[in-house]
Amino acid sequence: MLVNGHWQKKWDPVQKTDNEGRFLRQNSAFKGSLSEHHLKKISEQNAEPAIKLYVAYICPWATRTLIARSLLGLEKYIPVSVVAPEITDFGWHFAPSDTVFPGSTAAENEEIEYIHQLYTQSDQNYTGRATVPVLWDTQEQIIINNESEEILRIFNTELRPLHQSELDLYPENFQQAIDAFNNSIYHTLNNGVYRAGFATSQQAYEEAFAEVFSTLETLEKHFTRQKFAVADQLTESDIRLFVTLIRFDLAYYGLFKTNLKRIADYPALSAYLDRLMQVPAFSQNTWPDHIKAGYYSVKALNPTGIVPKGPDLKWFKESVKTG
Template sequence: MLVNGRWTQDWQPVQESDGDGRFIRQRSSFRDRVGPASEGRFEAAAGRYLLYVAYICPWASRTLVARRLKGLESVIDVCVVDPRLSDQGWTFSGDFGSDIDHENGARYLHQVYTSADPTYTGRATVPVLWDRFEGTIVNNESADILRILDRDFGDLARHDVVLRPDGLDTEIDACNARLYDDFNNGVYQAGFATSQRAYEEAVHKVFATLDWLEQRLAHGPWLVGDRLTESDIRAFVTLIRFELAYCGLFKCNLRPLSDYPAVLAYVGRLMAIPAFAASVRPDHIKAGYYSIKALNPSGIVPVGPTPDYLAAAAA
């Protein structure tokens, strides 16, 4: 991580934990909006913003899904990091179908952070919404970036899709809160737990959420209301990584996903939507998670599950 703008040598991808070995996620630091919501500072304009992402990352992937669902591909550019975490964090290597950072000429994502704030202290995480005009980071919190893409770009969005429709926001927030605490972050709490108790607590939460999703999806195709919303994006990014990474590396293996037929059918429905399918790179997901040395010192990447698994999910 960065401390006062300098990369610390003893950086570890495993984040902080509390006294009982429970994983704690860092809070994001850049929290501006775009358009009128930014009080005029960051105007919505085509070509002005760039989204730094990793295909391995569920938080970044949710912004990729939203960008495409909204039809913002020609408005907001994307720069993809190498999925493998290096000793200097995320890199722009050009390998693995990743990009070279032509915008900031950065070799490492942490250099993008110090371009925005030379004294930045914190982790250099993806996603990052970068403003080319001001040469700064607008926002590095995916939950905010989802809202920015949904609302702040207004008429620049080609598709008339609203991810957080009026009238459904209370239910979406309730659903998101459960998904975040017990599922999206729950799998990380299982994977990065440093005590048996913290691990078991997390795994039980994850599977209780899968039980809940199975029941909810037995009543309709979407998680909230009668249409696709932000909550479906949030559920999808964890579900699609489940058997590729969380089941093995994060030890979320109480039951296989095949025990959840309604959930599997739901993943298939979402995979049939190009915005969802295009956000999934199984090679990046496996290479990225299994590059976390603290969890997998040998760096060996499992052979399975094979792409057939995704084809079956989409069928």
């Protein structure tokens, strides 16, 4: 992580814990939105795009923003750079083309080598973790926003005039229900799997584990009656749930020890994933090899770095990606 703008070499990608060993996630520091100037520049589509998005395909938070970008048809306005899936001692990085992981952006195409450079360019005294996603202002060379839930809303609301789709991911008449659904899954499931995986005491792990599975049971019942998370249309709640569910059997079940059941063992949740994986915005932004390589590169949880070969999941049968 960065401390007063300097990278700490002795660094371990396990975030903070409290006195009882409970995992604590840091709050995002850059919470800006788009100005009139940005909007004008983005719609002009000059040779140099006005904004860009830095992501990791392993990352559920970054993938939220990618799915929204695709669903709303914003691809041509917002170019994306994808880091190598493995987190290094220097954090996220771009690898040179001869060693680049399929699907990642080669270092030769980037002005930076490490994501932490974006943070020090934006604030030379930045203290904190250098996380993805990052919404970047290419002209000012500063971070606009590094919080996925806000980037998603920026795409949905502020970029509405550029949408190539009628879809509204946060429609006014469902906002309360969407907020309530999001709250019901964030702590116990989206972040719950991390709280189980990065717990440093048995008690903290068991607490998180119980909450993960009671939430999955509730959701299983919900999806026996409902097609989508909220109402009868896709909303941002589906994106926020999907990114966790699709990583569950691939990474969380094994590495994070959330192994009471797999998503494949829940019929209604499996059918829900089947439905969403048929939508290109969901399947095209889901890269199972990145997900496995990325999570299993966290040395504190997997010192040998060995990446499991399985599981053999139906959701990825036809979507072997080549980059």
